[in-house]
Amino acid sequence: xxxxxxxxxxxxxKEWRGSETGHERAVAVDRWLxxxxxxxxxxxxxxxxxxxxxxxxxxxxxEQLRRFESLTDIGLTxxxxxxxxxxxxxxxxxxxxxxxxxxxxxEESGSHLVATVARGIEDEVGQGVRIPIGQGFxxxxxxxxxPHALESIGQGDLHSPVLPNRGIRSMLGVPLIGHGxxxxxxxxxxxxxxxxxxxxTNLLQTVGDRIALAIEASSTVAERSAVTALxxxxxxxxxxxxxxxxAAARYVPAAKRSIGGDWYDLFTLPNGQVCVAIGDVVxxxxxxxxxxxxxxxxxxxxxxxxxxxxDVLARLHxxxxxxxxxxxxxxxxxxxxxxxxxxxxxSAGHLPALLAAPGVPCEQVDLSPDPPLGVAxxxxxxxxxxxxxxxxxxxxxxxxLVERRGVSLDDGLARLCTSVVADEPETVCSAAMxxxxxxxxxxxxxxxxxxxxxxxxxxxxxxxxxxPSSLAQIRVAMRRWLTGAGVAAEDMNDLLVAVGExxxxxxxxxxGALRGTIELRLDLYPHEAxxxxxxxxxxxxxxxxxxxxxxxxxxxxxxDVQIASGASGTEVTIRRRLSASxxx
Amino acid sequence: MTQATVAVESxxxxxxxxxxxxxxxxxxxxxxxxxxNAITNRAAGVTVDVxxxxxxxxxxxxxxxxxxxxxxxxxxxxxxxxxxxSPARRVIELAGLTFSVSDAPTEDGSGPGSxx
Numbered sequence: 001x002x003x004x005x006x007x008x009x010x011x012x013x014k015e016w017r018g019s020e021t022g023h024e025r026a027v028a029v030d031r032w033l034x035x036x037x038x039x040x041x042x043x044x045x046x047x048x049x050x051x052x053x054x055x056x057x058x059x060x061x062x063e064q065l066r067r068f069e070s071l072t073d074i075g076l077t078x079x080x081x082x083x084x085x086x087x088x089x090x091x092x093x094x095x096x097x098x099x100x101x102x103x104x105x106x107e108e109s110g111s112h113l114v115a116t117v118a119r120g121i122e123d124e125v126g127q128g129v130r131i132p133i134g135q136g137f138x139x140x141x142x143x144x145x146x147p148h149a150l151e152s153i154g155q156g157d158l159h160s161p162v163l164p165n166r167g168i169r170s171m172l173g174v175p176l177i178g179h180g181x182x183x184x185x186x187x188x189x190x191x192x193x194x195x196x197x198x199x200x201t202n203l204l205q206t207v208g209d210r211i212a213l214a215i216e217a218s219s220t221v222a223e224r225s226a227v228t229a230l231x232x233x234x235x236x237x238x239x240x241x242x243x244x245x246x247a248a249a250r251y252v253p254a255a256k257r258s259i260g261g262d263w264y265d266l267f268t269l270p271n272g273q274v275c276v277a278i279g280d281v282v283x284x285x286x287x288x289x290x291x292x293x294x295x296x297x298x299x300x301x302x303x304x305x306x307x308x309x310x311d312v313l314a315r316l317h318x319x320x321x322x323x324x325x326x327x328x329x330x331x332x333x334x335x336x337x338x339x340x341x342x343x344x345x346x347s348a349g350h351l352p353a354l355l356a357a358p359g360v361p362c363e364q365v366d367l368s369p370d371p372p373l374g375v376a377x378x379x380x381x382x383x384x385x386x387x388x389x390x391x392x393x394x395x396x397x398x399x400x401l402v403e404r405r406g407v408s409l410d411d412g413l414a415r416l417c418t419s420v421v422a423d424e425p426e427t428v429c430s431a432a433m434x435x436x437x438x439x440x441x442x443x444x445x446x447x448x449x450x451x452x453x454x455x456x457x458x459x460x461x462x463x464x465x466x467x468p469s470s471l472a473q474i475r476v477a478m479r480r481w482l483t484g485a486g487v488a489a490e491d492m493n494d495l496l497v498a499v500g501e502x503x504x505x506x507x508x509x510x511x512g513a514l515r516g517t518i519e520l521r522l523d524l525y526p527h528e529a530x531x532x533x534x535x536x537x538x539x540x541x542x543x544x545x546x547x548x549x550x551x552x553x554x555x556x557x558x559x560d561v562q563i564a565s566g567a568s569g570t571e572v573t574i575r576r577r578l579s580a581s582x583x584x
Numbered sequence: 585m586t587q588a589t590v591a592v593e594s595x596x597x598x599x600x601x602x603x604x605x606x607x608x609x610x611x612x613x614x615x616x617x618x619x620x621n622a623i624t625n626r627a628a629g630v631t632v633d634v635x636x637x638x639x640x641x642x643x644x645x646x647x648x649x650x651x652x653x654x655x656x657x658x659x660x661x662x663x664x665x666x667x668x669x670s671p672a673r674r675v676i677e678l679a680g681l682t683f684s685v686s687d688a689p690t691e692d693g694s695g696p697g698s699x700x
Contacts (some may be wrong), residue, residue: 016696250697270585272589275607467585467609468608468609469585469586469610470612471586471608471610471641472585473611475606490674493671493674494641496639496672497639497641497675497678500608500639500641501641501642504609504643507609508609549645549646550641550642550643552642552678552679552680553642553675553679556678557678580609
């Protein structure tokens with residue numbers, strides 16, 4: 001495991017400099033106390049520590065080591081790994097009676113050490129000292145993975161001039177090794193010349209091992225919280241409200257392992273299309289989450305260009321391969337027509353989407369997936385077009401849902417199929433999670449999103465901002481409701497115009513400079529449609545030829561128009577008989 | 585957001601402008617600008633084809649009427665093509681606009697509403 005662990009430079013630690021160790025510890029204790037992070041049992045140690053230190057007593061090595069171990073244990077609860085290292089290095093200085101102690105970490109590139117935290121010689125960190133691995137005292141320790149001591153520093157012994165300039169005479173250093181990989185170097189130094197004996201080296205190595213463990217643990221904690229924050233910011237906590245479509249989603253991170261790169265998405269396009277996506281970046285941790293975030297926004301951008309799902313995934317594949325070579329992801333994109341009657345699906349190596357309709361059992365969408373994103377050469381990606389019945393449910397999910405320990409993939413898929421029925425998406429999600437996950441903590445991330453093309457209802461409603469761009473949204477919603485109910489095209493077009501003119505009047509006149517909303521209710525009965533357009537603004541009579549023409553159109557496109565205007569707003573009720581071919 | 589496409593094609597001295605998509609107050613001015621930009625004073629006639637216009641409301645009619653009035657000032661002929669069963673034809677008729685519209689291009693009559 002390569003440890004990438006960047007610690008912020010400790011400028012914010014200035015107020016501690018030059019203070020006595022005992023005082024620093026007191027400060028540290030106060031910080032722990034105030035942060036509410038004190039572990040029971042540690043109180044005693046620290047209290048004794050504070051008392052003894054204030055008496056200037058020297059503690060025995062064993063006692064100091066024991067205390068050091070307590071510190072690294074509690075270190076696991078630090079939020080900022082920097083704080084932990086500062087405290088650990090001060091303990092090292094006490095333990096070995098040295099003047100300076102420093103941790104240099106291997107940079108992400110793996111070619112250099114960078115001064116990360118230093119005590120007694122903070123300049124190194126402030127100057128951002130970087131040492132090529134293999135060069136100088138610390139660089140050799142990292143290369144050779146062996147402790148090294150310098151009794152008397154000579155010309156060229158150190159890569160950085162900072163330490164000789166400050167009068168450091170003797171140095172001892174050990175590698176910090178975690179999971180067999182050198183993650184850094186721990187060095188100590190003295191102003192007086194000193195011969196470091198084996199006992200010193202062993203002690204420092206013991207301390208170094210503890211530090212390596214603590215760094216690893218805290219970096220894992222830091223990474224996990226970063227991933228969680230990233231994931232929360234990327235996954236929509238509230239799905240957008242889409243007229244005529246119900247939706248629900250679940251995201252459950254793996255209980256034990258670090259978080260991966262699963263994502264789901266639901267968004268509308270300006271032309272009224274609705275996109276539902278799911279994906280899974282191979283790998284885990286912060287890196288996978290970052291790649292996921294990039295894929296998610298790129299997918300939105302390509303979909304926004306109004307191309308087919310297969311083309312969106314083809315572009316996503318080329319983009320991933322160019323900018324993140326070596327990364328791999330599966331993804332599935334389903335784009336609904338504005339009417340929601342059809343959906344187009346393309347799959348990049350993702351598990352099959354599930355489709356269920358009223359009275360029709362759930363089945364896997366029959367399409368051969370194209371290769372995953374990122375690894376394979378360019379291929380022509382296919383788009384499959386399917387009809388979605390009113391009330392039909394589409395379920396997308398990541399492998400964490402169906403790949404359970406001790407259950408074959410086919411069995412998992414079969415079980416999921418029995419949970420997915422043409423019902424409320426929230427109900428479907430709950431049933432699937434309950435049936436497949438139950439009380440067993442997930443071992444892999446689980447993402448799922450379920451959408452339903454709502455069956456035509458008698459009562460339909462939508463609320464939009466009172467602005468020109470909402471007029472298109474209103475038409476998209478009305479077409480879904482009217483098409484679903486089988487209303488004839490001529491009736492539908494007239495209703496669109498009548499309601500459109502009423503809504504346009506609200507946009508233009510209801511609110512003045514203030515913004516408000518427009519509410520549309522459309523009730524569909526066997527022989528009649530009743531639309532109510534309501535705003536909370538003031539009615540203003542039509543102005544100019546154009547609005548006059550609008551009122552005329554509203555009137556002529558319907559059988560009856562009533563305008564009720566009062567202090568609380570305006571309500572325009574439009575009634576329209578539906579022709580005989582209608583079968584609501 | 586309301587979307588319309590404005591396709592311009594020149595056939596000798598006559599410009600043919602095909603409108604598709606939807607026009608309402610959100611994009612009417614943009615559609616007008618796109619049409620106007622395509623018409624130079626060298627054009628002898630302009631045909632606007634609204635066959636593929638899926639939706640047009642009073643804001644869309646306003647720009648059509650305005651364009652007709654403007655072209656009359658410029659002595660440029662204006663014809664509108666709208667099949668009898670098209671949504672645009674229905675709205676134009678309901679609004680009582682006096683363009684001559686039919687499948688076969690005809691000369692423009694006088695369009696009211698040009699004062700806006």
